Amino acid sequence: MSAPIIRNICSSRRAFFHRTLSLKKRFSSSIHALIYDEYGDPTKVVQLETLNDLPLVDKKSIRIKMLASPINPADINTIQGIYPVKPPLPAVGGFEGVGEVVEIKSGASDIKVGDMVIPAINSLGTWRSQVVCPSDCVTVLPEGTPRLFAATLRVNTCTSYRMLADFQDLQAGDTVIQNAANSGAGQMAIQIAAARGLKTINIVRDRPNVDELKAHLHNLGADIVVTDTELRMSSPQKLLQGLPKPKLGLNAVGGKSAISLMKYLQNGGTMVTYGGMSKQPVTVPTGMLIFNDIKVVGYWMTRWHDNNPNSVEAARMFDELCQWSKEGRLCIPRHRLVNIKDYKSGIESAMADFTTEKQILVFDN
Numbered sequence: 001m002s003a004p005i006i007r008n009i010c011s012s013r014r015a016f017f018h019r020t021l022s023l024k025k026r027f028s029s030s031i032h033a034l035i036y037d038e039y040g041d042p043t044k045v046v047q048l049e050t051l052n053d054l055p056l057v058d059k060k061s062i063r064i065k066m067l068a069s070p071i072n073p074a075d076i077n078t079i080q081g082i083y084p085v086k087p088p089l090p091a092v093g094g095f096e097g098v099g100e101v102v103e104i105k106s107g108a109s110d111i112k113v114g115d116m117v118i119p120a121i122n123s124l125g126t127w128r129s130q131v132v133c134p135s136d137c138v139t140v141l142p143e144g145t146p147r148l149f150a151a152t153l154r155v156n157t158c159t160s161y162r163m164l165a166d167f168q169d170l171q172a173g174d175t176v177i178q179n180a181a182n183s184g185a186g187q188m189a190i191q192i193a194a195a196r197g198l199k200t201i202n203i204v205r206d207r208p209n210v211d212e213l214k215a216h217l218h219n220l221g222a223d224i225v226v227t228d229t230e231l232r233m234s235s236p237q238k239l240l241q242g243l244p245k246p247k248l249g250l251n252a253v254g255g256k257s258a259i260s261l262m263k264y265l266q267n268g269g270t271m272v273t274y275g276g277m278s279k280q281p282v283t284v285p286t287g288m289l290i291f292n293d294i295k296v297v298g299y300w301m302t303r304w305h306d307n308n309p310n311s312v313e314a315a316r317m318f319d320e321l322c323q324w325s326k327e328g329r330l331c332i333p334r335h336r337l338v339n340i341k342d343y344k345s346g347i348e349s350a351m352a353d354f355t356t357e358k359q360i361l362v363f364d365n
């Protein structure tokens, strides 16, 4: 593996990049940022750059010291140019993360130095050691929220929370089935479901050390964990072990996996597709629509955040999730901390199969 390149951003790109921040500049200490100036293979187009001229904090902006930021599939797909969000180039990678407010002017009254914040917009570019942005581009989290939980809150945790809340009227004792159950979103869905008294059936791909993975998911609160093959070989009666048939299915895979998942839903159940990791389309057997009345819908957390800026429901969701986290009912999915200077290995691991380990960038500040 070649060493990451640290270089000063060239002046034309720097001008463009800083123009996107729309802020005055000053020379100050340097920061590190993971920047791409073309779409393509993330292991090739992303470069670690040192920025020496940092934006000045004015009355409407704040300076944030970034603490941690995950590498999610959406970040990878965005850099590949296959995600519906296309930031103007050059762009800093990363949709989410957590930081601490380190500089502020009197204008931003709702925020104080020391607050823990996460992005309130999707285009912040979190893979950098410092961010200067308007104060309304962040959400302040309750004091005491665990740092890494905060870093992965806005994307996966909120997605799992909303999918369990918004598509079926689920009561304690109801069952949910999901594939990619070992993903970051899947691990959060297991825990949020358990916190609400819901039962989960969790599908993972076959792998050599599957018993260890199953034990991990059971520890998080999973009721049943099966591999794709076990699911195909089993019957609903045998697999469900007395649980009611699921009202809700969460599909992050597509293809055959989605069809297997759908077959387990009760009549009138809903399958929510939120990811397409297999890159195979979701095909729906006709009978499931007509005779089983299965609802097939999609979900995108980005749209929900865009439609709910500062809403009461958003505040309630963040409060509840942070509270559960502080109480130890939600823990962060398996992860590996990756110094920004080792970003190549982080990106490679994030793109590899069978890792079950969220790569989380941390920064030298």
Ligand SMILES: NC(=O)c1ccc[n+]([C@@H]2O[C@H](COP(=O)([O-])OP(=O)(O)OC[C@H]3O[C@@H](n4cnc5c(N)ncnc54)[C@H](OP(=O)(O)O)[C@@H]3O)[C@@H](O)[C@H]2O)c1
Residues within 6 Å of the ligand: 072, 073, 074, 155, 156, 159, 180, 181, 182, 183, 184, 185, 186, 204, 205, 252, 253, 273, 274, 275, 276, 277, 278, 279, 299, 300, 301, 302, 350, 352, 353, 354, 355, 356, 357, 358
């Ligand atoms: N719609 C939304 O708003 C929204 C929000 C959050 C996440 N997502 C999507 O949800 C999915 C999971 O995100 P994440 O951050 O939780 O992922 P992650 O932690 O990086 O985990 C990736 C998951 O995908 C599975 N996977 C990878 N390649 C696969 C393939 N070819 N066939 C079947 N499964 C495969 C992995 O299983 P193995 O361990 O077997 O490799 C793992 O379970 C992604 O598609 C992401 O884009 C969508």
